[in-house]
Amino acid sequence: MPTSTWIxxxxxxxxxxxxxxxxxxRVYSLTGTDWSGLVTPPLNSVACSSATVxxxxxxxxxxxxxxxxxxxxxxxxxxSEHLVQVMAxxxxxxxxxxxxxxxxxxxxxxxxxxxxxxxxxxxxxxQFSSAACISSTWCYAISYTTGTTVRFDGSTWTAIPATIGVxxxxxxxxxxxxxxxxxxxxxxxxxxxxxxxxxGSVGDDSFASLACTSAAECIFGTGEGSGQPGAVFRVTIRx
Numbered sequence: 715m716p717t718s719t720w721i722x723x724x725x726x727x728x729x730x731x732x733x734x735x736x737x738x739x740r741v742y743s744l745t746g747t748d749w750s751g752l753v754t755p756p757l758n759s760v761a762c763s764s765a766t767v768x769x770x771x772x773x774x775x776x777x778x779x780x781x782x783x784x785x786x787x788x789x790x791x792x793x794s795e796h797l798v799q800v801m802a803x804x805x806x807x808x809x810x811x812x813x814x815x816x817x818x819x820x821x822x823x824x825x826x827x828x829x830x831x832x833x834x835x836x837x838x839x840x841q842f843s844s845a846a847c848i849s850s851t852w853c854y855a856i857s858y859t860t861g862t863t864v865r866f867d868g869s870t871w872t873a874i875p876a877t878i879g880v881x882x883x884x885x886x887x888x889x890x891x892x893x894x895x896x897x898x899x900x901x902x903x904x905x906x907x908x909x910x911x912x913x914g915s916v917g918d919d920s921f922a923s924l925a926c927t928s929a930a931e932c933i934f935g936t937g938e939g940s941g942q943p944g945a946v947f948r949v950t951i952r953x
Contacts, residue, residue: 839859
């Protein structure tokens with residue numbers, strides 16, 4: 715991958731297409747086995763429903779305010795929605811996207827570059843840093859303070875029995891409904907019947923981003939602790 719910094723975000727709507735943003739807010743696309751740098755505004759985390767439908771945010775000054783920015787008709791367009799300290803952006807393959815904010819419990823839902831609804835993600839003492847959607851009525855989010863997992867049914871967020879047992883984890887759900895979480899300690903978990911099962915370690919803090927395309931495949935982007943900045947690894951999952 716043509717970057718020497720760590721990969722902050724990966725979005726892989728299919729096994730042969732990914733979008734990635736690095737720690738310098740630059741964006742790259744992967745088609746097959748070829749990475750290309752893209753000309754975009756400086757973007758934070760990225761999420762895609764397909765190769766042509768993506769959502770991200772861009773910073774507005776130094777105050778923590780952000781604006782939603784969507785890929786529409788092949789062009790990144792800044793939307794009018796004002797967001798505050800965005801923690802997670804996720805899109806499902808049906809075109810539904812969510813944005814989770816840090817200092818506001820309001821979760822904003824987008825489709826086609828417009829707001830289609832909001833929901834309340836309000837749990838005492840919890841801060842949610844990662845989210846993933848399978849459809850507009852099936853999403854998850856993980857708290858980075860306790861590892862608590864909550865589920866969205868299209869209108870309401872509800873805590874489920876699954877607790878990952880560690881703080882700070884990257885979450886990814888594939889179109890087939892399988893979900894995985896990568897802890898900042900390098901442990902990979904699979905969500906099974908509302909419980910997280912430890913699959914194994916992928917190596918301390920070497921990886922910072924996760925995108926899973928099916929129950930059998932996940933793609934990892936290297937983090938600050940890696941000796942291989944800007945590297946992406948495709949891994950076969952054996953559950």
